[in-house]
Structures are given as C-alpha cells and as structure tokens.
Amino acid sequence: MKKIRASADEAIRDIQDGATVMVGGFGLCGNPQDLIAALNRKGVKDLVVISNNCGTTDLGLGVLLQARQIRRMVASYVGENKEFERQFLSGELEVELSPQGTLAERIRAGVAGIGGFYTATGVGTVIAEGKEVRVIDGREYLLEKPLKADFALIKAWRADPWGNLAFRKTARNFNAVMCGAATVTIAEAEEIVPLGGIAPDAVHVPSVYVDRLVQGKGYVKPIERRTTRPR
Numbered sequence: 001m002k003k004i005r006a007s008a009d010e011a012i013r014d015i016q017d018g019a020t021v022m023v024g025g026f027g028l029c030g031n032p033q034d035l036i037a038a039l040n041r042k043g044v045k046d047l048v049v050i051s052n053n054c055g056t057t058d059l060g061l062g063v064l065l066q067a068r069q070i071r072r073m074v075a076s077y078v079g080e081n082k083e084f085e086r087q088f089l090s091g092e093l094e095v096e097l098s099p100q101g102t103l104a105e106r107i108r109a110g111v112a113g114i115g116g117f118y119t120a121t122g123v124g125t126v127i128a129e130g131k132e133v134r135v136i137d138g139r140e141y142l143l144e145k146p147l148k149a150d151f152a153l154i155k156a157w158r159a160d161p162w163g164n165l166a167f168r169k170t171a172r173n174f175n176a177v178m179c180g181a182a183t184v185t186i187a188e189a190e191e192i193v194p195l196g197g198i199a200p201d202a203v204h205v206p207s208v209y210v211d212r213l214v215q216g217k218g219y220v221k222p223i224e225r226r227t228t229r230p231r
Contacts, residue, residue, distance in 0.1 A: 003163045003213045004192065008038035011186045011212045015151055017044050018071075022107065022152040022178045023051040023061060027080070027224050030171030031060045032155040034188050034216050039153075040064055046071040050107070050147055052100065052174050053077045054084050059222055065093075074147065076100040080224050099127065102144055104174065109146035110181040111209075116145045152182035155216070156205075159189035160196070163210030164203045172204060180209035188216040 005011040012035055015021065021039075025031035039047075040063050047070050054073055055062035062081050064070050072094035078084050087093035098106065099121045109117060118141035122128050132143040154175050157168035165187055167175055179185050187210050 003207075003210065004161060005212050005214050008034040008188060008214050009041065011035065011188075011214045012038045012042065012151070012153075014184075015039065015042065015044055018046045018048075019044065019151060020048040020050065020149040022147075022149040022182055023049060024152070024154045024173075024175030024178050025060070026052055026170050026173035028055060028060050028222050030155045030167070030173065030175050031055065032153040032186075032188050032216075033060075033219060034214060035153040035155075035186060036061060036063060040067055040069070043067075043069070045069055048072040048074070048149075050074040050103075050149055052103065053079075054081050056080045056224055057082045057084075059224075068092075072096070074098060074103070076103045097127070098144075103147075104177055106144055106147040107174070107177050107181050109144075110148040111177070111179075114146060116143050118143055147181065149178075149182040150184065152178045152180075152185045154179060154185060154187040154210075156187050156189040158191050158193055158198055159187060159210075159213055160193055160198055160207075161213075162195065163187065163207035163213050164198055165189070165205040165207075165210060166198050166202050167204050176204050179205045184211045185209055186212040186214070188214040190216050190219060 049070050074096045088095050120141050123140045134141050156165040158166040
C-alpha cells in the first residue's frame with residue numbers, strides 16, 4: 001500500500017527509451033505537468049505516446065516533442081502544436097490519428113481485456129485503411145483494437161494514500177479511463193488527503209488501478225487559446 005513517492009523523478013525512474021506511455025488530460029487541462037517535466041529531465045527517447053492531443057508548441061506534451069523525445073504519437077487532435085505539424089510533415093514523427101470517442105473506447109477496451117470492438121466511426125475515410133470491415137444489420141463497421149501501454153501518467157484533483165482518485169470537471173477526460181490500461185499507472189494529485197477524505201461515492205478511480213502516487217507542485221493551469229467577449 002506504500003504508493004506515495006517522494007518526487008515525480010522517483011516515480012518515473014524506470015521509464016526507459018522506447019516505452020509506450022499513456023498521458024491523461026484534455027488539451028492542457030488535466031495534464032500531469034510534474035510527471036511530464038520529470039520525463040523531460042530524464043531525457044528518455046523514442047517514446048510512443050498515447051494521448052488525446054500533444055499539447056501546444058511550448059506546453060504539455062509539446063515539451064517532450066520539442067526535445068525530440070517522442071517517436072510516435074497516437075492522438076485524436078493535434079491542431080494547437082506547430083512543432084507537431086513540422087515534425088510530421090518532415091517525416092520525423094510517426095502519427096496515428098484516432099477519432100476521439102474511438103480513442104477513449106480503445107483505451108477502455110485495454111482496461112477491460114476486450115479484444116476489439118466494431119464502430120461505424122471512420123468508415124469510408126482514411127481511418128479505415130488496413131482495418132477489418134464488417135457489415136452488421138446492413139451497416140459497415142470497422143474493427144478497432146484495444147490500446148495498452150507500459151506506463152500511464154495521470155493527473156488527479158484529489159487522492160488518498162492508497163491511491164483512490166477523484167477528478168474535477170474536464171480534467172477527468174482521458175485521465176480516468178487510462179488508469180488500468182498500462183502495466184504501471186502513476187498519478188500526481190493536487191491534494192493528497194487522509195484515508196476517508198474522499199467520500200466513497202466521489203471516488204472516480206479505485207486504488208487497485210493505481211501503482212504510484214506523487215504530490216503535485218506549483219500548478220500553472222494554462223489555457224491553450226483564451227477567447228474573451230468584445231467590450
């Protein structure tokens with residue numbers, strides 16, 4: 001039950017070159033900032049990263065991308081990162097795009113041990129290339145396979161010492177579903193409360209899916225594109 005680590009650097013110490021890593025968050029919201037920074041400091045290379053997006057040019061996973069630490073990216077949205085565009089068009093970065101709902105379900109299938117599922121999303125598009133197509137009740141569906149990883153890096157709002165996690169609003173997106181889809185799940189939390197500090201009904205991810213826990217520090221919580229109403 002001793003899941004709390006002294007630092008993010010200690011928590012990710014065994015992530016090696018070539019590892020497959022899931023990273024939670026939605027845009028920059030809910031990114032495990034401390035764990036990403038620790039990976040950047042460690043300098044691991046050739047990572048395969050599974051995440052909804054790749055941050056912005058300078059923030060989130062964009063930090064790892066600028067440092068040439070990511071070899072392959074599996075994502076659903078990449079529109080806020082100019083360095084991502086440059087590396088992809090130059091052939092430096094391998095990219096697999098997956099529709100957002102399909103990506104989430106592929107991760108969930110990895111947690112549940114499901115061998116695959118059929119979806120109509122992507123039929124007749126480049127997403128369908130190389131995939132099995134099956135007709136069900138007169139409609140075409142694609143076979144999508146589950147996603148798993150060596151490590152999952154998660155950002156929680158609250159956690160207790162056992163690793164029970166609670167998320168807040170948009171930051172729950174992709175963070176919760178990734179827990180358990182990796183061999184090792186590492187979570188950082190804004191606040192670690194005593195046992196019983198999270199009401200049972202408020203636990204979004206039970207401790208059985210979490211292997212390591214870190215107290216987060218100094219969150220900035222940036223916004224990708226700030227839009228305000230004209231005066």
